[in-house]
Amino acid sequence: MSTPPPLHQHLDALDPGLLGAVVDGAARLTPEQALDLYHRCDPQSLGRLADRRCRALHGEDLRTYVIDRNINYTNICTAKCIFCAFKRSGHEDDAYTLDHDALLQKVRELVEIGGTQILMQGGMNPDLSLEWYVDLLGSIKSEFPGVHVHAFSPPEFIEFVRFFDPPGETLKQKVLYVMTRLRDAGLDSLPGGGGEIFAPAVRKRIGLGKCDAESWLTVMRAAHEMGFNTSATMMFGHIEGIADRVHHMELVRRWQDAAIDELADRGGGRYVAFISWPFQADNTVLGRLPEWGLDGGDGDADPFPGDAVARLDGTGKSIDHKGFGRSRRMAGSSAYLRTQALSRLYLDNIYSIGSSWVTMGPHIGQMGLLWGANDMGSVMMEENVVSSAGSTHCLNEAMICRLIRDAGFTPAQRDNAYDLLRIHDGPDSPDLVVEDWSLNRPDRLISEGSGDEPAEPGCGGSPEGASAPIDLTIKSSD
Numbered sequence: 001m002s003t004p005p006p007l008h009q010h011l012d013a014l015d016p017g018l019l020g021a022v023v024d025g026a027a028r029l030t031p032e033q034a035l036d037l038y039h040r041c042d043p044q045s046l047g048r049l050a051d052r053r054c055r056a057l058h059g060e061d062l063r064t065y066v067i068d069r070n071i072n073y074t075n076i077c078t079a080k081c082i083f084c085a086f087k088r089s090g091h092e093d094d095a096y097t098l099d100h101d102a103l104l105q106k107v108r109e110l111v112e113i114g115g116t117q118i119l120m121q122g123g124m125n126p127d128l129s130l131e132w133y134v135d136l137l138g139s140i141k142s143e144f145p146g147v148h149v150h151a152f153s154p155p156e157f158i159e160f161v162r163f164f165d166p167p168g169e170t171l172k173q174k175v176l177y178v179m180t181r182l183r184d185a186g187l188d189s190l191p192g193g194g195g196e197i198f199a200p201a202v203r204k205r206i207g208l209g210k211c212d213a214e215s216w217l218t219v220m221r222a223a224h225e226m227g228f229n230t231s232a233t234m235m236f237g238h239i240e241g242i243a244d245r246v247h248h249m250e251l252v253r254r255w256q257d258a259a260i261d262e263l264a265d266r267g268g269g270r271y272v273a274f275i276s277w278p279f280q281a282d283n284t285v286l287g288r289l290p291e292w293g294l295d296g297g298d299g300d301a302d303p304f305p306g307d308a309v310a311r312l313d314g315t316g317k318s319i320d321h322k323g324f325g326r327s328r329r330m331a332g333s334s335a336y337l338r339t340q341a342l343s344r345l346y347l348d349n350i351y352s353i354g355s356s357w358v359t360m361g362p363h364i365g366q367m368g369l370l371w372g373a374n375d376m377g378s379v380m381m382e383e384n385v386v387s388s389a390g391s392t393h394c395l396n397e398a399m400i401c402r403l404i405r406d407a408g409f410t411p412a413q414r415d416n417a418y419d420l421l422r423i424h425d426g427p428d429s430p431d432l433v434v435e436d437w438s439l440n441r442p443d444r445l446i447s448e449g450s451g452d453e454p455a456e457p458g459c460g461g462s463p464e465g466a467s468a469p470i471d472l473t474i475k476s477s478d
């Protein structure tokens, strides 16, 4: 049993005593205070608060990264997310599903460069059977028993239930059946992909065919009950309001409270990391929406439609503003850093906040370490999803170490459990042995089927009615 820090609803968001207590982990922000803080606290001060909180949790010295390979085993998917440039329906020339030999070769290449983990996610492909996944995991573990398999996000599990029709009365029981089969075959932990924005009004509009927030959270609850650690994610900077971002963090914090309170004493898992990143627009249907405020159609006096619709309790309805979903508000570097800083302050029960250099570029990713992030994420050999949408940054180990060191920290390689593998404080550190940095420039990511054609259009403009509030009941006994 653990008790979260108290709320102080009556205090102003900028109250120095409140903010000092949040930095010390002695108080937590209410959703209203968090929204107010985002709007009223200047970006630099918000970053400094998040940095102080991060240093209180992670110390002054080490900041981490992991070496993994992001393997996207198929791009064939039944969903039609309008922010996605990766998905194919199956008939296109560049639709693919990697066979087991190709997947094993990718793991082999990772191990050869000292990698410790694969992050394996794919489209939701109805042609793959449960045995296909079980056999794949078994093959990976038999050839590479030391490689951590971090795989299959909640939307994939929801579709596994639909495709495989496993035994069970409730969604969670069915998920647990599939999860148990995959764990027994070699699955080690779950990534938090597919979080996007939880608020129904936004989620229904951008994620056609993808699970709702309650299903996403239920999969993660099942994972935590089985003892898996997971991450949580948020993709922002499109049609959502700022209150939607806070609501998203509130759901993660609330379900994490329950996981810690109810499961920690019996070997349960939890969210160990939160990573947020801005929407990448290239080659997407969502990216074709006009950018709000740029064409003279929206004056400064008008609220962004996403803000007009968003509610801190997630009950916003698309009918609350006729312009909702018809324009997008992209998040630049400042909005990214402010949102990440807010996540560090709000999510007091999550250990790691990851910086997203893959989407923001190496140097904003580096700045993220001074805005509340303790982790630079992955030295990534391969990534196919955000690179399809225009983000093509790629860093090797020396570069990521140099970015961390130049930010004032000692780089350290970690594993998926955030245990340290190597601390680079000696002259043989990857960045300190480089003699010619011109040979170590950021490169384009390796990408499967990296065609330049846009994702299949025709999935924009979902008809949407009133949004229902999310059932926040956490059903541990299902």
Ligand code: SF4
Binding pocket: 077, 078, 079, 080, 081, 084, 085, 086, 087, 122, 123, 124, 155, 210
């Ligand atoms: S983002 Fe959506 S459409 Fe794209 S692969 Fe994932 S589930 Fe499929």
